[in-house]
Amino acid sequence: xxxxxETYKIMKxxxxxxxxxxxxxxxxxxxxxxxCQHDDLETLRLYLILLENPVLLEAKVYSVVLxxxxxxxxxxxxxxxxxxHKWWSNLPSEFFFHIVSVFEAMLAYCHSHSxxxxxxxxxxxxxSLFQINKTSSIIPYSSFYNDEVNAFLRNPFxxxxxxxxxxxxxxxxxxxxxxxxxVANKSRIIKLEAVEQMRSRVGMAFxxxxxxxxxxxxxxxxxxxxxxxxxxxxKHELLKPLKVIFVGEQGVDQGGLQKEFFQxxxxxxxxxxxxxxxxxxxSNTFWFxxxxxxxxxxxxxxxxxxxxxAIHNQIILDVHFSLVVWKKLLGMKPTLNxxxxxxxxxxxxxxxxxxxxxxxxxxxxxxxxxEYQFFGEIxxxxxxxxxxxVPVTNENKKAFVDLYVKWTLEESIKxxxxxxxxxxYYVCGHSIIKTFQPEELERxxxxxxxxxxxxxxxxxxxxxxxxxxxxxxxxxxxxxMSMNPEQRKKLLFFVTGSDRLPVTGTSDMKFVIQKSxxxSDRLPVxxxxxxxxxxxxxxSQEKLRDKLLKAxxxxxxxxxx
Numbered sequence: 001x002x003x004x005x006e007t008y009k010i011m012k013x014x015x016x017x018x019x020x021x022x023x024x025x026x027x028x029x030x031x032x033x034x035x036c037q038h039d040d041l042e043t044l045r046l047y048l049i050l051l052e053n054p055v056l057l058e059a060k061v062y063s064v065v066l067x068x069x070x071x072x073x074x075x076x077x078x079x080x081x082x083x084x085h086k087w088w089s090n091l092p093s094e095f096f097f098h099i100v101s102v103f104e105a106m107l108a109y110c111h112s113h114s115x116x117x118x119x120x121x122x123x124x125x126x127x128s129l130f131q132i133n134k135t136s137s138i139i140p141y142s143s144f145y146n147d148e149v150n151a152f153l154r155n156p157f158x159x160x161x162x163x164x165x166x167x168x169x170x171x172x173x174x175x176x177x178x179x180x181x182x183v184a185n186k187s188r189i190i191k192l193e194a195v196e197q198m199r200s201r202v203g204m205a206f207x208x209x210x211x212x213x214x215x216x217x218x219x220x221x222x223x224x225x226x227x228x229x230x231x232x233x234x235k236h237e238l239l240k241p242l243k244v245i246f247v248g249e250q251g252v253d254q255g256g257l258q259k260e261f262f263q264x265x266x267x268x269x270x271x272x273x274x275x276x277x278x279x280x281x282x283s284n285t286f287w288f289x290x291x292x293x294x295x296x297x298x299x300x301x302x303x304x305x306x307x308x309x310a311i312h313n314q315i316i317l318d319v320h321f322s323l324v325v326w327k328k329l330l331g332m333k334p335t336l337n338x339x340x341x342x343x344x345x346x347x348x349x350x351x352x353x354x355x356x357x358x359x360x361x362x363x364x365x366x367x368x369x370x371e372y373q374f375f376g377e378i379x380x381x382x383x384x385x386x387x388x389x390v391p392v393t394n395e396n397k398k399a400f401v402d403l404y405v406k407w408t409l410e411e412s413i414k415x416x417x418x419x420x421x422x423x424x425y426y427v428c429g430h431s432i433i434k435t436f437q438p439e440e441l442e443r444x445x446x447x448x449x450x451x452x453x454x455x456x457x458x459x460x461x462x463x464x465x466x467x468x469x470x471x472x473x474x475x476x477x478x479x480x481m482s483m484n485p486e487q488r489k490k491l492l493f494f495v496t497g498s499d500r501l502p503v504t505g506t507s508d509m510k511f512v513i514q515k516s517x518x519x520s521d522r523l524p525v526x527x528x529x530x531x532x533x534x535x536x537x538x539x540s541q542e543k544l545r546d547k548l549l550k551a552x553x554x555x556x557x558x559x560x561x
Contacts, residue, residue, distance in 0.1 A: 108148035256528030259497025304423025316447035447500030463514035
């Protein structure tokens with residue numbers, strides 16, 4: 001393949017007319033291929049050579065040629081298709097990426113020129129390539145995002161139309177091909193699915209003269225206990241829109257109280273004293289505590305349910321799970337590489353066993369029995385039947401490592417994770433969730449950790465006499481830009497109820513600063529349900545800084561917001 005690419009490169013650099021010559025040759029060749037009655041391995045090799053041709057990236061010029069190639073590839077007999085897929089899976093990343101790029105360019109061209117039949121065929125080929133890549137991890141999954149399609153779907157009307165087409169089992173919808181969509185558009189589809197489910201539940205509630213909302217009554221001092229009780233009590237109503245009432249407070253939940261509820265609850269649930277999760281200091285992530293009691297399994301289910309509820313209600317959570325947790329939620333098998341986040345010392349030891357070129361049995365003296373601690377007591381477990389008597393050798397060391405990884409990341413926490421998994425999907429059974437990559441699911445739940453305040457400033461709206469050029473607003477942004485990262489996070493939390501941006505970034509975000517009264521000693525007030533900051537017109541930048549920093553330092557607890 002390298003020789004083919006080098007030949008094309010030499011040809012293209014030799015003359016300005018070569019692109020036209022190559023294009024005409026391609027046209028003639030594919031015309032002949034159309035009449036070929038019997039495809040064979042030689043024909044497959046020819047397609048591989050064709051797809052390396054650099055002129056194919058100019059889909060607008062060579063769309064006819066690409067259409068012919070795509071039709072041929074899609075209609076190959078299954079045995080030849082399997083051979084082609086195997087060849088593709090063994091390609092170096094640069095060659096595989098080129099093929100994906102060719103078909104992505106064609107898809108964009110089909111989209112912009114309303115070529116529905118070719119669009120369907122091209123998407124089918126890209127899906128095959130995506131599945132190959134999913135298994136072999138040749139190029140980043142984001143390489144399949146199609147810029148043209150994602151720009152089209154950023155229009156809410158277009159996205160809703162595609163969503164409805166998918167729900168009505170149309171022949172083609174971009175929602176049926178989520179590998180083409182970036183995480184922001186996938187997030188918007190989740191929101192559409194959640195809204196659809198909420199509308200259905202609200203409609204049923206009206207017909208049955210029932211409350212259209214699921215209402216959690218929470219005592220701040222017993223937030224974990226009350227959260228568990230409320231989820232249990234309202235288990236069959238959790239797809240309704242959620243509202244939170246803090247007992248003894250006058251707050252009316254328009255979105256702000258539920259944000260605060262989840263923030264405090266997650267913080268407390270992951271506290272070491274609670275003991276359900278352990279903090280892995282090397283990666284600063286949480287992992288399931290394998291020292292669990294049977295009676296605590298329901299709590300793991302409840303935590304999964306709460307995570308699902310947060311997604312269903314578009315709440316961002318500050319959850320720091322190891323990436324393998326998101327992989328397992330998506331049904332992916334953990335690997336030795338995943339163990340590095342959870343137990344880097346063990347992962348390093350197992351890698352040493354794999355890499356050792358001498359006599360493994362004599363050097364390490366290992367068997368297929370391992371030890372672990374359970375509430376301070378040393379216990380033993382056989383990785384295979386009679387494992388205590390089976391030595392680890394050069395021949396079986398890979399099997400030993402695979403079984404050790406499986407036991408650590410799966411078997412040792414099987415009961416709590418299964419409960420957690422069931423709770424998550426009880427609420428968050430959106431069809432698109434299973435198509436996510438682990439990193440995408442993590443961003444949907446946790447939002448974007450880095451906040452671009454320059455981008456936020458550009459989308460900020462002003463009201464009640466303020467505008468972007470007002471002196472107080474100029475002072476406000478000067479104060480914000482001089483804050484350290486932790487203070488900026490506190491400001492974002494104060495105004496929005498979260499210190500992170502949604503995965504869609506600032507593009508879908510409302511952030512409003514409105515004038516409140518005259519110069520005074522009052523602190524700024526936030527309406528987190530609407531992302532509005534009431535900012536008095538302070539007489540100096542020093543005073544504004546002082547009042548703003550005080551306000552954001554004491555942001556837990558709502559009055560009438």
